[in-house]
Amino acid sequence: MTVPRPNLSWHERLYLPAVMGGLAVTLRRFSGTLGALVLGRRSKRVTMFDPEEKWEVPPGYRGAPTLVKDEDGREKCVSCQLCEFICPPRAIRIVPGEIPPDAPNAKIEKAPKEFSIDMIRCIYCGMCEEVCPEEAIFLLKDYAVTGLSRAQMVHDKARLYELGGVMPRPIKKWAAK
Ligand code: SF4
Ligand code: SF4
CATH class of the missing domain: 3.30.70.3270 (Alpha-Beta Plaits)
Structure with missing residues:
Protein backbone atom coordinates (compact mmCIF):
# COMPACT_ATOMS: atom_id res chain seq x y z
CA MET A 1 0.00 0.00 0.00
CA THR A 2 1.37 3.41 -0.96
CA VAL A 3 0.62 6.25 1.41
CA PRO A 4 0.38 9.50 -0.58
CA ARG A 5 2.47 12.38 0.69
CA PRO A 6 0.29 15.34 1.75
CA ASN A 7 0.71 18.56 -0.18
CA LEU A 8 2.00 21.02 2.42
CA SER A 9 1.16 24.70 2.15
CA TRP A 10 4.02 27.25 2.23
CA HIS A 11 3.65 28.04 5.95
CA GLU A 12 3.49 24.34 6.80
CA ARG A 13 6.74 23.87 4.89
CA LEU A 14 8.33 26.54 7.12
CA TYR A 15 7.62 24.32 10.19
CA LEU A 16 7.76 27.45 12.37
CA PRO A 17 4.03 27.43 13.30
CA ALA A 18 4.38 23.82 14.48
CA VAL A 19 7.53 24.66 16.47
CA MET A 20 5.84 27.70 18.06
CA GLY A 21 2.78 25.59 18.90
CA GLY A 22 5.01 23.06 20.71
CA LEU A 23 6.79 25.83 22.62
CA ALA A 24 3.44 27.33 23.64
CA VAL A 25 2.42 24.00 25.23
CA THR A 26 5.76 23.82 27.09
CA LEU A 27 5.41 27.41 28.35
CA ARG A 28 1.82 26.80 29.48
CA ARG A 29 2.89 23.74 31.51
CA PHE A 30 5.96 25.55 32.86
CA SER A 31 3.96 28.57 34.07
CA GLY A 32 1.41 26.25 35.70
CA THR A 33 4.16 24.40 37.60
CA LEU A 34 5.91 27.66 38.53
CA GLY A 35 2.65 29.12 39.83
CA ALA A 36 2.08 26.01 41.94
CA LEU A 37 5.60 26.14 43.39
CA VAL A 38 6.02 29.91 43.95
CA LEU A 39 2.49 31.13 44.61
CA GLY A 40 1.08 27.94 46.04
CA ARG A 41 -1.49 27.98 43.26
CA ARG A 42 -3.38 24.75 42.91
CA SER A 43 -2.66 22.91 39.68
CA LYS A 44 -3.26 19.35 38.63
CA ARG A 45 0.02 17.47 39.07
CA VAL A 46 0.72 15.14 36.18
CA THR A 47 3.86 13.51 37.58
CA MET A 48 4.49 11.33 40.63
CA PHE A 49 7.45 10.74 42.94
CA ASP A 50 8.55 7.35 41.72
CA PRO A 51 9.47 4.98 43.35
CA GLU A 52 7.96 6.38 46.59
CA GLU A 53 4.58 6.81 44.86
CA LYS A 54 3.06 4.00 42.86
CA TRP A 55 0.01 3.58 40.66
CA GLU A 56 -2.94 1.86 42.30
CA VAL A 57 -3.31 -1.32 40.27
CA PRO A 58 -6.75 -2.92 39.83
CA PRO A 59 -7.70 -6.23 41.50
CA GLY A 60 -6.41 -9.18 39.51
CA TYR A 61 -3.44 -7.20 38.16
CA ARG A 62 -0.73 -9.51 36.87
CA GLY A 63 2.76 -8.43 37.94
CA ALA A 64 5.97 -10.40 38.29
S1 SF4 B 1 6.81 -26.66 39.88
FE1 SF4 B 1 6.26 -25.72 41.83
S2 SF4 B 1 5.53 -23.66 41.32
FE2 SF4 B 1 5.54 -24.86 39.41
S3 SF4 B 1 3.44 -25.68 39.25
FE3 SF4 B 1 4.67 -27.24 40.30
S4 SF4 B 1 4.42 -26.84 42.48
FE4 SF4 B 1 3.73 -25.00 41.38
S1 SF4 C 1 6.56 -17.05 34.02
FE1 SF4 C 1 5.61 -17.80 32.12
S2 SF4 C 1 3.57 -18.56 32.72
FE2 SF4 C 1 4.34 -17.26 34.40
S3 SF4 C 1 3.51 -15.20 34.00
FE3 SF4 C 1 5.58 -15.29 33.05
S4 SF4 C 1 5.17 -15.95 30.95
FE4 SF4 C 1 3.31 -16.41 32.09
Whole structure:
Protein backbone atom coordinates (compact mmCIF):
# COMPACT_ATOMS: atom_id res chain seq x y z
CA MET A 1 0.00 0.00 0.00
CA THR A 2 1.37 3.41 -0.96
CA VAL A 3 0.62 6.25 1.41
CA PRO A 4 0.38 9.50 -0.58
CA ARG A 5 2.47 12.38 0.69
CA PRO A 6 0.29 15.34 1.75
CA ASN A 7 0.71 18.56 -0.18
CA LEU A 8 2.00 21.02 2.42
CA SER A 9 1.16 24.70 2.15
CA TRP A 10 4.02 27.25 2.23
CA HIS A 11 3.65 28.04 5.95
CA GLU A 12 3.49 24.34 6.80
CA ARG A 13 6.74 23.87 4.89
CA LEU A 14 8.33 26.54 7.12
CA TYR A 15 7.62 24.32 10.19
CA LEU A 16 7.76 27.45 12.37
CA PRO A 17 4.03 27.43 13.30
CA ALA A 18 4.38 23.82 14.48
CA VAL A 19 7.53 24.66 16.47
CA MET A 20 5.84 27.70 18.06
CA GLY A 21 2.78 25.59 18.90
CA GLY A 22 5.01 23.06 20.71
CA LEU A 23 6.79 25.83 22.62
CA ALA A 24 3.44 27.33 23.64
CA VAL A 25 2.42 24.00 25.23
CA THR A 26 5.76 23.82 27.09
CA LEU A 27 5.41 27.41 28.35
CA ARG A 28 1.82 26.80 29.48
CA ARG A 29 2.89 23.74 31.51
CA PHE A 30 5.96 25.55 32.86
CA SER A 31 3.96 28.57 34.07
CA GLY A 32 1.41 26.25 35.70
CA THR A 33 4.16 24.40 37.60
CA LEU A 34 5.91 27.66 38.53
CA GLY A 35 2.65 29.12 39.83
CA ALA A 36 2.08 26.01 41.94
CA LEU A 37 5.60 26.14 43.39
CA VAL A 38 6.02 29.91 43.95
CA LEU A 39 2.49 31.13 44.61
CA GLY A 40 1.08 27.94 46.04
CA ARG A 41 -1.49 27.98 43.26
CA ARG A 42 -3.38 24.75 42.91
CA SER A 43 -2.66 22.91 39.68
CA LYS A 44 -3.26 19.35 38.63
CA ARG A 45 0.02 17.47 39.07
CA VAL A 46 0.72 15.14 36.18
CA THR A 47 3.86 13.51 37.58
CA MET A 48 4.49 11.33 40.63
CA PHE A 49 7.45 10.74 42.94
CA ASP A 50 8.55 7.35 41.72
CA PRO A 51 9.47 4.98 43.35
CA GLU A 52 7.96 6.38 46.59
CA GLU A 53 4.58 6.81 44.86
CA LYS A 54 3.06 4.00 42.86
CA TRP A 55 0.01 3.58 40.66
CA GLU A 56 -2.94 1.86 42.30
CA VAL A 57 -3.31 -1.32 40.27
CA PRO A 58 -6.75 -2.92 39.83
CA PRO A 59 -7.70 -6.23 41.50
CA GLY A 60 -6.41 -9.18 39.51
CA TYR A 61 -3.44 -7.20 38.16
CA ARG A 62 -0.73 -9.51 36.87
CA GLY A 63 2.76 -8.43 37.94
CA ALA A 64 5.97 -10.40 38.29
CA PRO A 65 5.64 -14.10 39.25
CA THR A 66 7.25 -15.11 42.57
CA LEU A 67 7.52 -18.17 44.78
CA VAL A 68 5.94 -18.20 48.24
CA LYS A 69 6.48 -20.14 51.46
CA ASP A 70 3.90 -21.21 54.03
CA GLU A 71 3.45 -19.72 57.52
CA ASP A 72 6.20 -21.97 58.87
CA GLY A 73 8.74 -20.92 56.24
CA ARG A 74 8.48 -24.15 54.24
CA GLU A 75 8.66 -24.30 50.45
CA LYS A 76 5.26 -24.93 48.90
CA CYS A 77 6.66 -25.88 45.49
CA VAL A 78 6.96 -29.64 44.91
CA SER A 79 8.84 -29.40 41.58
CA CYS A 80 5.98 -30.84 39.56
CA GLN A 81 7.16 -28.65 36.65
CA LEU A 82 3.63 -27.90 35.44
CA CYS A 83 4.41 -24.19 35.40
CA GLU A 84 7.59 -24.82 33.40
CA PHE A 85 5.59 -26.88 30.91
CA ILE A 86 2.73 -24.37 30.54
CA CYS A 87 4.81 -21.15 30.36
CA PRO A 88 4.30 -19.85 26.78
CA PRO A 89 7.71 -18.13 26.33
CA ARG A 90 9.62 -20.88 28.22
CA ALA A 91 10.73 -18.39 30.88
CA ILE A 92 10.74 -20.90 33.77
CA ARG A 93 13.59 -23.33 34.42
CA ILE A 94 13.34 -25.91 37.22
CA VAL A 95 15.79 -28.52 38.44
CA PRO A 96 13.86 -30.83 40.78
CA GLY A 97 15.54 -31.92 43.98
CA GLU A 98 14.82 -34.87 46.24
CA ILE A 99 13.89 -34.37 49.90
CA PRO A 100 15.93 -36.82 52.05
CA PRO A 101 13.80 -39.73 53.37
CA ASP A 102 14.67 -38.89 56.99
CA ALA A 103 13.57 -35.23 56.68
CA PRO A 104 10.43 -34.19 58.63
CA ASN A 105 8.74 -33.26 55.34
CA ALA A 106 9.86 -36.43 53.51
CA LYS A 107 6.32 -37.34 52.42
CA ILE A 108 6.42 -34.46 49.92
CA GLU A 109 9.37 -36.19 48.15
CA LYS A 110 10.45 -33.27 45.97
CA ALA A 111 11.37 -29.61 46.26
CA PRO A 112 13.06 -27.43 43.67
CA LYS A 113 16.83 -27.63 43.73
CA GLU A 114 16.97 -24.75 41.27
CA PHE A 115 14.13 -22.54 40.08
CA SER A 116 14.51 -19.48 37.89
CA ILE A 117 12.24 -17.18 35.92
CA ASP A 118 13.67 -15.06 33.12
CA MET A 119 11.79 -11.79 33.50
CA ILE A 120 12.95 -10.61 30.07
CA ARG A 121 11.06 -13.52 28.52
CA CYS A 122 8.06 -13.44 30.89
CA ILE A 123 4.90 -11.99 29.34
CA TYR A 124 3.03 -11.71 32.68
CA CYS A 125 0.26 -14.02 31.48
CA GLY A 126 -0.34 -15.58 34.91
CA MET A 127 -0.67 -19.13 33.58
CA CYS A 128 2.01 -20.40 36.01
CA GLU A 129 -0.09 -19.13 38.93
CA GLU A 130 -3.25 -20.68 37.53
CA VAL A 131 -1.75 -24.09 36.83
CA CYS A 132 0.15 -24.55 40.13
CA PRO A 133 -1.56 -27.29 42.18
CA GLU A 134 0.24 -26.22 45.39
CA GLU A 135 -0.48 -22.48 45.31
CA ALA A 136 3.28 -22.00 45.36
CA ILE A 137 3.63 -19.36 42.66
CA PHE A 138 1.90 -15.99 42.75
CA LEU A 139 1.99 -12.84 40.69
CA LEU A 140 2.97 -9.65 42.49
CA LYS A 141 1.00 -6.42 42.40
CA ASP A 142 4.30 -4.54 41.95
CA TYR A 143 4.81 -3.53 38.32
CA ALA A 144 8.33 -2.08 38.75
CA VAL A 145 10.58 -5.12 39.16
CA THR A 146 13.76 -4.00 37.46
CA GLY A 147 17.45 -4.87 37.08
CA LEU A 148 20.64 -3.31 35.76
CA SER A 149 21.65 -6.24 33.54
CA ARG A 150 20.13 -9.20 31.73
CA ALA A 151 21.63 -11.51 34.38
CA GLN A 152 19.85 -9.58 37.15
CA MET A 153 16.56 -10.01 35.33
CA VAL A 154 16.80 -13.79 35.64
CA HIS A 155 15.30 -14.30 39.10
CA ASP A 156 16.80 -17.32 40.84
CA LYS A 157 15.15 -19.26 43.65
CA ALA A 158 16.46 -17.01 46.43
CA ARG A 159 15.24 -13.87 44.65
CA LEU A 160 11.84 -15.43 43.88
CA TYR A 161 11.31 -16.29 47.57
CA GLU A 162 12.58 -12.86 48.63
CA LEU A 163 9.97 -11.20 46.39
CA GLY A 164 7.17 -13.64 47.21
CA GLY A 165 7.60 -13.97 50.97
CA VAL A 166 5.03 -15.85 53.02
CA MET A 167 1.54 -16.65 51.79
CA PRO A 168 -0.74 -18.26 54.43
CA ARG A 169 -3.24 -20.48 52.59
CA PRO A 170 -5.66 -23.26 53.56
CA ILE A 171 -3.68 -26.01 51.78
CA LYS A 172 -2.03 -28.09 54.55
CA LYS A 173 -0.02 -30.65 52.68
CA TRP A 174 2.43 -30.89 55.57
CA ALA A 175 -0.17 -32.08 58.07
CA ALA A 176 -0.07 -35.78 59.04
CA LYS A 177 -2.69 -37.92 57.28
S1 SF4 B 1 3.51 -15.20 34.00
FE1 SF4 B 1 3.31 -16.41 32.09
S2 SF4 B 1 5.17 -15.95 30.95
FE2 SF4 B 1 5.58 -15.29 33.05
S3 SF4 B 1 6.56 -17.05 34.02
FE3 SF4 B 1 4.34 -17.26 34.40
S4 SF4 B 1 3.57 -18.56 32.72
FE4 SF4 B 1 5.61 -17.80 32.12
S1 SF4 C 1 5.53 -23.66 41.32
FE1 SF4 C 1 3.73 -25.00 41.38
S2 SF4 C 1 3.44 -25.68 39.25
FE2 SF4 C 1 5.54 -24.86 39.41
S3 SF4 C 1 6.81 -26.66 39.88
FE3 SF4 C 1 6.26 -25.72 41.83
S4 SF4 C 1 4.42 -26.84 42.48
FE4 SF4 C 1 4.67 -27.24 40.30
